[in-house]
Amino acid sequence: MANSTHDTQTEMQDKAVLVSLITDEVKRSGINTEYSLDELVKLAETAGVEVLSVLTQNKEAKDSKWFIGKGKVEELRAVAEELGANTAIFDQELSGAQVRNLEESLDLKIIDRTQLILDIFAQRAKTREGIIQVELAQLSYLLPRLSGHGKNLSRLGGGIGTRGPGESKLETDRRHIRDRISDLKRQLEEVTRHRYLHRERRQKSGIVQVALVGYTNAGKSTLLKQLTAADVYIENQLFATLDPTSRTMELPSGKEIILTDTVGFIQNLPHDLVASFRATLEEANEAHLILHVVDASSDMRDEQMKVVETILQQLGAADKPQIVLFNKKDACTPEQLEMLPSGEGYLKISAFGEGDLLRIRELIQEHLSGDTLRFRIPAERGDLTSVLYRIGDVLLTEYDGNDVIYEVEIQRGEYEKYGHALSEFTEG
Secondary structure, eight states: OOOOHHHHSOOOOOEEEEEEEEOHHHHHHTOOHHHHHHHHHHHHHHTTOEEEEEEEEEOSSOBTTTBSOHHHHHHHHHHHHHHTOOEEEESSOOOHHHHHHHHHHHOSEEEEHHHHHHHHHHHHOOSHHHHHHHHHHHHHHHGGGGGGOTGGGTGGGSOTTSSSSOHHHHTSOHHHHHHHHHHHHHHHHHHHHHHHHHHHHHHHTTOOEEEEEEBTTSSHHHHHHHHHOOOOOOOSSTTOOOSOEEEEEEOTTSOEEEEEEOOOBOTTOOHHHHHHTHHHHHHHHHOSEEEEEEETTOTTHHHHHHHHHHHHHHHTOTTSOEEEEEEOGGGSOHHHHHHSOOSTTEEEOOTTOHHHHHHHHHHHHHHHOOEEEEEEEETTOHHHHHHHHHHEEEEEEEEETTEEEEEEEEOHHHHHHHGGGGGGGEEO
């Protein structure tokens, strides 16, 4: 009777030494390596890993065979043996050959930053779409590295680096994995098509959508819960929210909008993950307004904001109207608060402050309100009347012979997007 080791062994706790290589190229890139390593510690802890120690190495360039220098490999082996580590996690991306060489030399499970992030996503995915997206990203990442991950898949009966697609899929040949990737892409296209149709129905019905975006753990989910009384998962950890959540929110005027919480961003977000999650992330691209939630108390606030802006640029959403919400002001020092930008488009808040929540609603309402325009439309043109109701708030209706005069508050952007058919009927 055949039994797999993976099935019968009890999953052991991952105990890891973290490793960061600082090369001249990394220094020139402006990446804050100390912060990146601190973030790697948080990522590891989020994945359920016990972090035992951290090693760093300064080197002109990475070693093609070992990534770190051969001497550093020996130091890593000694530290791992002394502390009882069974895993080494690297803050940079490794090639399949480097993983294989390090595994053979160290007899440790070797994980890099990208694989760690993918693993966290595999733990968090709950919806069908999220599960498909994560498996697609993992397989796309692992396909060119299969020769370097053989031992990882059977070592220690599981743990980080083995969740998601699982041992059985990854031990098949490349052709089967490519077939699986094609199948997942087809499934994702179908889910994406349903998402697009749902989004299109929202647009046609005139529902306004506002998207919460921001660095992971900035407080987006807490804000969604406080603004909408939504029953959402909240935890002080990275990537607590993976699947987008949309809830109805009422503005002071009584108008209802849709507020959507999106997956948090992080520096060096794996390319395969961005590609797989594009349909989800495009919720931000389709929003009428973006609320960029920032952890104002973070020492790396400016760097985190740049990461978010870069990803929004990649999604084509950088030009969307945006309000920056500096969250967690109650955790800031007076000096930190003083240094925050202020004025139009910026707001310092606590997600637990009733006055701040009201101000957010008011600010959203101000941004979503627009110019008041008058239209003279022939009574028989019901198609144009429906456009008016879809893209604006009709404030006044008057009848003049065979024409109907409408006074409508409408966002200029919405008018430019949908109102081309109305231009000849605009008055004043």
